[in-house]
Amino acid sequence: MKYSIRHETRCHYDSPASYSIRKLRITPREEGGVKISRWEVNTPARSSRSVDAWGNTTHLLSLTAPHENVRIVVTGEVEIPDQGQALIGTDCDGLTLPIYLASTSLTQPDAALSALARTHLGRAPQHIADVLALLEALRAHLRPTPSGGEPLRGAAESFTRQAATLPDQVHVLLTACRAVGLPARFVSGYQLGERVREHAWAGIWLEAAGGWVSFDARRGELASGHQIRLAVGRDYLDACPMRSMHQGGGQEEVRVTVRMM
Structure with missing residues (x-):
């Protein structure tokens, strides 16, 4: 099935910024049968395109005049396979799987979360049903909160607060899985x-299921x-559609x- 998509990002400062830089990750990954028919990234100044360490296509945009x-407007057409099941793939992004076991500042485990993970995923091999049981327990524990304007708190703090934005719900699941070696x-x-x-x-790597399996944490x-x-x-900061920094602008x-x- 083919989808035509328009993705617009508008950024506004309280006062003129003297400089800003943005890293954009808004180009689909051609994997799992996904094919890009057309994809255009339109920015107010020329951006440089590259591929990062995770295999993501990125655009780097720097603005040096006051603004x-x-x-940023993205338009394009993407074709995806007709499927009604979980996304499963065997790609490893040119990286070894142990890199996706490493903790980051947003995926640091704590004792309570690790214990919950061992309860549901402590025996190998782990199956899809085991991760779904863990997800059910996490949903019972975590109250979903809106993501707009909320800071990233990471897995440990979100689990302790028993509340999480969408990115932090994903962080909690990632941290639990990594705690048992997934x-x-x-x-x-x-x-x-x-x-x-x-x-x-x-995306959780499950050998018994054939590779990466996608789980909706929310x-x-x-x-x-x-x-x-x-x-x-590894976390939101590696994979978010846009990261930015600026001087001035409020x-x-x-x-x-x-x-x-």
Whole structure:
């Protein structure tokens, strides 16, 4: 099935920023049968394209003249296989799986979360049903909170607070899996349906299932298969659609709209 997508990001500063830099990860990954028919990234100044350590296509945008607004518009067509099941793939991004076992500042385990992980995933080999049981326990423990404007707290603090934004729900699941030796990666992308929207989920490496299996941490279920991956990494900071820094400008407000054309 082919999807035509328009992804617009608008950034506004309280006062003129003298300099800003953005790393964009808004180009779909061609894997699992996904094919890009057309994809255009339009930025207010020329951006440099490259591929990062995780295999993500990135665009680096630097603005050196004073500015209060930045508008980035992405349009394109992507074809995905007709499937109604979890995304499963065997790619390892050119990296060894142990890299996806490493903790980051956002995926540091604590004793309580590690104990819960061992309860559900302590015996090998681990299966999809084991991860789903863990997800059910996590959903009972964590209250979902809106992501807009909320800081990233990481897995340990979110688990202790018993509340988490979408990125931190994914961090909690990644941390639990890594605590018992399961490679796990953060995935950002599009959720497809009657409309398209930004989403994030977890990829867990399960040998018994044949490779990477995608789990929706917010819904507590297997990913439906109706997603498009934009980026993967160890945590949100590796895989988010945009990271930015600026000098001057005061507070930055970011608004994102994604729609089908």
